[in-house]
Amino acid sequence: MAIITVASIKGGVGKSTLAIHIAAALQSQRLNATLIDTDIDQLSSQRFLNWRTTRLNGAAKAVLSLPEIEIDSGTHARIRFENMIRDAARAGDVIIDLPGSRSQLMEPALVRSQIVVTPINESFVDLDVIGSRDGTPGPLTESILQARQVRADQGLRPLRWTIIRNRLSTLYSRNAEAVDERLRRLAETFDFDIGPGLTERVVFRELHDEGLTLLDAMNDDNVRPTLSAVAARSELRAVMENLALPSRF
Ligand SMILES: Nc1ncnc2c1ncn2[C@@H]1O[C@H](COP(=O)(O)OP(=O)(O)OP(=O)(O)O)[C@@H](O)[C@H]1O
Numbered sequence: 001m002a003i004i005t006v007a008s009i010k011g012g013v014g015k016s017t018l019a020i021h022i023a024a025a026l027q028s029q030r031l032n033a034t035l036i037d038t039d040i041d042q043l044s045s046q047r048f049l050n051w052r053t054t055r056l057n058g059a060a061k062a063v064l065s066l067p068e069i070e071i072d073s074g075t076h077a078r079i080r081f082e083n084m085i086r087d088a089a090r091a092g093d094v095i096i097d098l099p100g101s102r103s104q105l106m107e108p109a110l111v112r113s114q115i116v117v118t119p120i121n122e123s124f125v126d127l128d129v130i131g132s133r134d135g136t137p138g139p140l141t142e143s144i145l146q147a148r149q150v151r152a153d154q155g156l157r158p159l160r161w162t163i164i165r166n167r168l169s170t171l172y173s174r175n176a177e178a179v180d181e182r183l184r185r186l187a188e189t190f191d192f193d194i195g196p197g198l199t200e201r202v203v204f205r206e207l208h209d210e211g212l213t214l215l216d217a218m219n220d221d222n223v224r225p226t227l228s229a230v231a232a233r234s235e236l237r238a239v240m241e242n243l244a245l246p247s248r249f
């Protein structure tokens with residue numbers, strides 16, 4: 001089944017939010033999806049899922065699963081992590097949420113994945129992790145190029161890389177246009193595709209506090225389906241279509 005890593009070396013760009021929503025979107029299609037939170041300092045998606053499990057207890061709704069085993073920073077973490085991915089991939093799709101800085105689980109996550117998804121905010125600061133003005137690869141790109149090489153050496157399929165612009169403003173700005181232009185150039189150099197974007201919407205934060213995702217927003221009696229939630233859900237659908245997950249790799 002598909003193994004998808006949500007990665008960036010930049011913090012706070014929306015990795016956990018996206019990872020949770022990819023898992024929720026797969027589950028809404030009745031697919032089994034396991035979310036593995038490797039951010040051992042924050043564990044923000046794991047904490048969200050725990051709260052979600054409590055919040056939805058007894059309701060006839062799919063609860064996103066998370067592996068029972070905790071990943072520590074000990075020497076066996078990598079082996080345990082790889083076993084965890086393998087076991088989860090037997091049961092369905094796997095979504096790995098990485099921290100906002102390099103971690104020892106980044107390399108195995110990238111090597112084991114068929115797809116890497118990177119949210120970025122429309123800012124040159126964010127773009128620097130991908131590549132600089134003169135086309136030098138940034139730290140995230142270096143890691144992805146290495147993972148592609150390891151996969152090629154192991155005879156594995158090429159790693160697909162998709163950038164999702166997140167927290168987009170609906171207002172026109174020259175900066176956003178310039179960032180898009182640089183992103184398009186980097187996409188050609190480093191072979192990634194630019195997926196559909198997600199607009200900045202407060203509904204992401206409101207739902208989080210309720211233990212819910214956009215996929216529940218229309219069905220939950222306690223949450224009014226606002227126009228914003230409907231629009232956000234359609235953007236998320238476009239992101240999922242763009243990922244074009246094959247049912248089997
Ligand atoms: N499209 C969006 N609209 C509004 N708020 C958003 C959106 N995406 C993410 N956020 C908010 O941005 C903040 C950072 O998001 P998130 O925790 O998902 O990022 P992260 O990349 O996982 O961060 P970290 O690197 O710390 O793990 C959160 O407050 C989240 O609710």
Ligand SMILES: [Mg+2]
Pocket residue numbers: 015016017039042044045097098099100
């Ligand atoms: Mg996070």
